[in-house]
Amino acid sequence: MSKIESAMRTTLAFHAAFNQHDAAAITKLLSDDCILEHSHPAPDGAVYRGKTAVTQFWQAFFQASPQAHLEIEEVFGLGERCIMRWQYRWVDANGQPQQVRGVDIFQVHDGLICQKLTYVKGR
Numbered sequence: 114m115s116k117i118e119s120a121m122r123t124t125l126a127f128h129a130a131f132n133q134h135d136a137a138a139i140t141k142l143l144s145d146d147c148i149l150e151h152s153h154p155a156p157d158g159a160v161y162r163g164k165t166a167v168t169q170f171w172q173a174f175f176q177a178s179p180q181a182h183l184e185i186e187e188v189f190g191l192g193e194r195c196i197m198r199w200q201y202r203w204v205d206a207n208g209q210p211q212q213v214r215g216v217d218i219f220q221v222h223d224g225l226i227c228q229k230l231t232y233v234k235g236r
Contacts, residue, residue, distance in 0.1 A: 117190035120221035124188060124195040127219070127226060131183050134175040140168045144225040152215065152231045180204040186214075195219045201233075 114122075123142055130138035149161040149170060161167045175181065186198040197217045205211050215233035219226055 116193050116221075119224050120193055120195045120219065121188065121190045123221045123224055123226060124190075124197060124217075124219045127229075128183060128185060128197070131181070134179070134181065136168060136171040136175055139171050140164065142226050143167055144222065144227040147226055148228045150228075150230045152233045158231065178203050193221050195221065 127139060127142055130136075130142070143164045145164050146162075147164055147167050149167045150158055151161070151170070152158045161170045180203050182202045184200045184202065186200060188195060188197045190196075195218075197219065198214070199217065200212055200214050202210065202212045213233050215231060218228075218230040218232075220228040
């Protein structure tokens with residue numbers, strides 16, 4: 114399997130696990146030294162380093178956002194990197210549906226996510 118195919122499969126597996134709110138499945142896709150640069154809080158977001166920290170982030174994220182859903186607009190690969198354009202939908206604390214568009218840049222090595230950078234359009 115080529116680097117692009119491997120990166121695409123891993124990225125799409127992440128998407129499926131995200132929409133199932135399955136932090137354990139996401140953890141299986143992470144390298145031990147992975148880095149997650151999240152878009153929140155503004156302006157620069159937070160950085161999580163290592164599989165344990167990233168797993169704890171996703172567990173807390175899904176607990177706080179039980180309606181979280183990503184809809185892919187486009188995904189493409191460049192070597193070990195995949196770019197995913199998406200719409201993120203959730204329900205806020207007042208019960209109102211919300212959405213934002215953004216981009217994730219994944220770096221995948223040997224079938225594992227070693228870096229995920231998240232960017233969102235301003236609201």
